[in-house]
Amino acid sequence: MTLRWRLLALAMLCLLSVRAAEASLLSQQYTTSWASPGFFPLNVVQVYVRGVQNEAGRQASFDYAAYLAEQVRQRLSAGGMTVAGSGDANAVVVDVSIHLYQEGSAFGRWLAPGAGASYAVVQAHFRKGGQAAGADLLTVSVIGSGGLFSAGGEKTVLEDAADEIVAFLQAKARK
Amino acid sequence: MTGARKLLWPLVAILWLAGCATPVPPNEPTDMVPRSLSARMPASVDVFVDKVVVDSAAKNGETPFEQMTGKFPFVQPQGLDNYRQGIRLTLQAAGARTSAERTPDADVLRTTILGGMSIPYAEAYSVLFVHYELEDGRNGKVLWSKTVYSQARLDNVQNQAAEKPVANPAYGRLAAANLRQMTDSLAAWLAKSNPRKDSGN
Numbered sequence: 001m002t003l004r005w006r007l008l009a010l011a012m013l014c015l016l017s018v019r020a021a022e023a024s025l026l027s028q029q030y031t032t033s034w035a036s037p038g039f040f041p042l043n044v045v046q047v048y049v050r051g052v053q054n055e056a057g058r059q060a061s062f063d064y065a066a067y068l069a070e071q072v073r074q075r076l077s078a079g080g081m082t083v084a085g086s087g088d089a090n091a092v093v094v095d096v097s098i099h100l101y102q103e104g105s106a107f108g109r110w111l112a113p114g115a116g117a118s119y120a121v122v123q124a125h126f127r128k129g130g131q132a133a134g135a136d137l138l139t140v141s142v143i144g145s146g147g148l149f150s151a152g153g154e155k156t157v158l159e160d161a162a163d164e165i166v167a168f169l170q171a172k173a174r175k
Numbered sequence: 176m177t178g179a180r181k182l183l184w185p186l187v188a189i190l191w192l193a194g195c196a197t198p199v200p201p202n203e204p205t206d207m208v209p210r211s212l213s214a215r216m217p218a219s220v221d222v223f224v225d226k227v228v229v230d231s232a233a234k235n236g237e238t239p240f241e242q243m244t245g246k247f248p249f250v251q252p253q254g255l256d257n258y259r260q261g262i263r264l265t266l267q268a269a270g271a272r273t274s275a276e277r278t279p280d281a282d283v284l285r286t287t288i289l290g291g292m293s294i295p296y297a298e299a300y301s302v303l304f305v306h307y308e309l310e311d312g313r314n315g316k317v318l319w320s321k322t323v324y325s326q327a328r329l330d331n332v333q334n335q336a337a338e339k340p341v342a343n344p345a346y347g348r349l350a351a352a353n354l355r356q357m358t359d360s361l362a363a364w365l366a367k368s369n370p371r372k373d374s375g376n
Contacts (some may be wrong), residue, residue, distance in 0.1 A: 034290035
């Protein structure tokens with residue numbers, strides 16, 4: 001390899017490193033949630049996750065509705081709550097809907113912030129078994145930029161939503 | 176570099192910042208009324224639509240993009256008033272009477288905007304999350320409540336940064352979708368279990 005090519009390769013490497021550092025410095029990731037006021041049962045112990053309804057209707061490289069349901073159940077178990085197999089009168093029934101989902105791509109975010117944004121808008125409705133009234137939680141998770149360090153963002157936004165849902169239940173369980 | 180070129184980038188930066196800081200005017204109340212409503216309210220129902228309030232979390236700017244752009248129209252004072260008028264017009268369109276003042280004969284509809292934000296990426300969306308409660312005007316008891324989520328795709332996002340920003344039609348659609356769900360749910364409840372049905376009011 002001639003010196004000229006070596007220098008060119010070094011320059012490209014430097015450029016890529018700078019771009020990667022810039023992308024990580026400009027990393028933009030957030031999750032925000034809102035909960036409705038109103039009735040909520042005390043002493044949450046058993047939780048029945050009825051499933052996740054996919055209203056986003058968008059194709060992705062994996063079954064993101066199933067992935068979210070699995071993440072919620074895993075976190076509930078890890079948090080010491082019993083995941084019930086049915087929604088009887090003792091259980092809190094959780095209905096989850098994915099309203100918006102975009103898989104995005106870390107490469108796209110690396111090329112231009114926002115270009116490959118991953119985001120999920122998820123709503124959870126909580127009610128005690130056999131009752132119609134309950135509470136709602138809406139979460140919005142976005143990874144707008146962050147470059148190649150944000151690889152896996154398509155799952156991170158769902159995991160963040162699962163965290164919010166479980167944190168909401170845990171806060172109720174402590175009361 | 177010539178003098179004109181030296182001025183170009185600061186000028187671009189100032190225009191960009193000015194665009195970001197320009198709030199979008201709130202939509203007119205009529206923009207918020209759903210075009211066709213299947214729900215019909217019982218003729219006897221009389222509702223006083225109370226002031227629309229913003230939940231404290233949303234008010235404190237905890238939604239990052241709302242805070243950054245200041246463009247979300249429903250949390251501006253004029254936007255809240257327009258939303259209230261939009262509720263009144265929607266209820267009237269569905270056949271309800273709406274009282275101008277609070278009286279024991281009218282039930283009170285309380286509205287809390289829990290959150291709303293725009294997700295301004297390749298396909299920009301705006302989302303709105305609102306909690307509605309109907310309170311018995313005689314005793315203050317909550318009779319019915321519903322939390323409604325709605326979404327709308329934003330179009331002409333860039334136009335909002337223009338010198339004279341216009342209300343984005345998407346925000347009107349966003350409110351209309353929310354009000355339609357609220358009206359459907361309230362009408363269904365009133366048809367089934369309105370306590371005033373039996374009391375002759």
